[in-house]
Amino acid sequence: VQAAFERVLEPSLNWNLIALNLVKRIEVSGRDLEVDVNLVTRELELIDQFRIDVDALVTERLRPDSFKLRIRAVDVTSEGVSAVKQIILVGSGKGGVGKSSIAMNLAGGLSKRGYRVGLMDADVHGPSAPIMLGVNERPEALPDEYLMPVMAHGMKTMSIGYIIDERQAIDWRGVLASGTLLQFIQRTFWGELDYLVIDLPPGTGDIQLTLAKRLECA
Template sequence: MNTSRLPDRDALLTLLDGVRDPQSGKGLVSAGLVQGLSVRTGRAGFMMEVAPGLLELYEPVRVEAEQVLRQAPGVEQAQVVLTNFEGPAGASPAAPPPAAADEAPPAPGVTRVRKGARLANDPQAAPSPPPNAIRPAHVRRVIAVASGKGGVGKSTVSVSLAAALSGLGLRVGLLDADVYGPSAPRMLGVDGDPEYHPEKKLIPLEAWGIKVMSIGFMVDEGAPMIWRGPMASSAVRQMMHEVAWGEESAPLDVLVVDMPPGTGDIQLTLIQKMKLDGVVIVTTPQEIALIDARRAASMFEKTATPILGVIENMAYFADPATGVPIPIFGQGGGATEAERLGVPLLGQIPIDVALRQACDDGRPLGVTAPDSGPAKAFRQAAEMLRTRLGLARG
């Protein structure tokens, strides 16, 4: 086959519609079971979501769909990801708070919403660990790296911490949970198609001593992920618990989860389904970033997830001529926030051209330039995290 030719998307959809849905009798496309079809040079794949309890029924369908894709011109590798769909739990609007005695009533048919009012009856709002959250099999510790907003370098911190922890001799995995903006494949310089384990689990790819799983392995770099919340959450669930992260004889010491920005569906799915041993909050010194960092911290506090510390990224830029730190985004914000939370400031990472270049090149600075300033800062943060998590040196 000619792998330089991009497979024809319409032709693939036609072929997949020839595979029958065992429940409706329709083709997979007509039944709405072909979701997120990804077409790359020599590769094709999609996600197939089914109701809980139907995985065994649809496993032969998954195999048949992969075989059909592999027979198409231009396709050498095919992957169909089969996972459960879980609809969002119903929630009823909360009753509006009573009006103050001196406050005029709203107009007929209008409800006044006050700051701090809960808009929905959310059972996850109770400050206690989610009862169904578990660690992935053969994983000793799980830490999340969160920011509450995008653009603060959370993925850079996640990859750099994973590399630093691996450099301490620990067995490390990295889950890229930002399904709308996956960056781990680029930052670690790894690409490929995850294969299936004999136990029907995905086998993570490896780079720089780190086991990696990302939705970026299934889609073209830069291709938009036009997925609704439930589908994105389902993809994250599969990457959490349907991946062979470790083995009984060689468990993973720590799984680093690169969280997406915000406090929405995917974050709730992670908190509800995966037992977190702690979270690292990433922020820049400026107040606008700290506001969102506080939101992220509050979300984890409500689920009794320990906050392990704060990393202040883009803390300063060292003047090339004098070496004097220039606080471009302000000064002291990360330290102040760490003090407010009662946790350590794990590190202050400078704005550094070499760090940016290392991420673009897929060559972690902690591995390729361990004596550089940012690499040393991440190693110090990793040492503190290893101690706080109770992990012995490898």
Template sequence: MTAITQAQIEAAIDAYVDPDLKQSLLAAGAVQQIEIEEHRICVQLQLKHVCASRHQALRQALSEQVQPLAAERQVEIGITQQVEAHPGPKKLPGLAGVKNIIAVASGKGGVGKSTTTVNLALALAAEGARVGILDADIYGPSQGMMLGVAEGERPETAEEKYFKPIVRHGLQSMSMSYLVDENTPMVWRGPMVSGAMQQLLNQTLWQDLDYLLIDMPPGTGDIQLTLAQRVPVSAAVIVTTPQDIALLDAKKGIEMFRKVDIPVLGIVENMSVHICSNCGHEEALFGANGGERIADQYETELLGQLPLALTIREQTDAGKPTVIADPESAHAQRYKAIARRVSAALAEKNSQGGNFVPNIAVEID
């Protein structure tokens, strides 16, 4: 039988570029072990990002890369995935029970940020992660309705000072809507809102989360600054539409996160096209290629584009977001592709080192 070396197998694996990582699995440090035996070759991968729906395709792709070298040997590809914790800013303690915190933000309201957040969270869970959602929009919380939490359902308490997150569709969640009547307006000034957000975050008993997604309120105000200065946020995702005014505000959001040293993983362009339910004709109602332009300008990436679709709105309003309501649909597959890329991009940033605590200076000309 033809002799084969580990270096040859590594070279074959290195020739395959993973679509989520945008690099080879060898370069990403995912190849944990290679065993060469008389009748088989075993490659063990340990991924630092989640992509459960692609495991079979990944096995097939790597087997095709290695098989020409294997001759009559059987090729076996083993895959495990283990999300690592982001080190975070040096002077900010980590959040108990949470490995990584991802802020999902937008410069303005009405771009579908909350819908994107809940579907992104469900997509990460479908890919094998343990995920939670914190609804940080104190004035207009919506995650409870989107997750199908009944009005009046309250979280259980522990030790008379902690909340247990409400679990729906496998997601742990906390929202101001769980604590007050949904018709009660939050007539609070900024410091009270920031304090409430910190309490929701720190007094919730999150259970072994790989990712906690924070559904941010629109804008660049008190809650955003509080989050950046006092919470070890791993990274941010910006949601926008192709509309020029939305892009202008999205730029402000990116600049804000950059000023406080929170990396922006990329842009999600929502409502990119309208697809006619009768004839299938696609029309860019809010403009075209806006997300791509802003990603190029700020040297980040366009994580994905989502259509303006009636079914996404109907399913989310009914408390069963698209990824749960119709997991095999084209829309759900787009959310999963974005989730895989977010997980992979964060793992890549983790390998490059953590953030540092920024000094924020206000200068008056």
């Protein structure tokens, strides 16, 4: 059943429902099937077409005696990093020592081993993900001021550099910086991940300590 739903896309995002952690329940009883899914879209036409497409797919591939599909609008504020199994922080006492290279290669290596990986470039002083990953696009906005991560090299990625102009300076310090970064990480719709690698700013101050304390990290 799960393999069949890996072919189903969220209609407004055009992303796999399983990867987004939007298939919430699958129950099989003999030849009867019930599935609960969440959708980000609130457009009734898209939801109606989604139901028709899923009914056709299930009938063709699984052929149950009965099929019940329950759909509800997802509250993206309840998602964030909730479906991430492991969070890895990569930091250093000073800048220019290869921290970002380690974070990128660690994330890329895990992805090549078949894990579902996210990469968060949280270095507000010098975001490097756009250049190192060769990405030049802004993340898609979701309801409730959430953001869709940008796909790059098989990974879900997010960076301060995707949001601001490369010539723009950021004057974030102390509690403001740590609070804003934490909110930025938690307001990215990561979906279901095995690992989320976070490239921290250099140093050992408020930002690093707050993120390490507030996030369940490896």
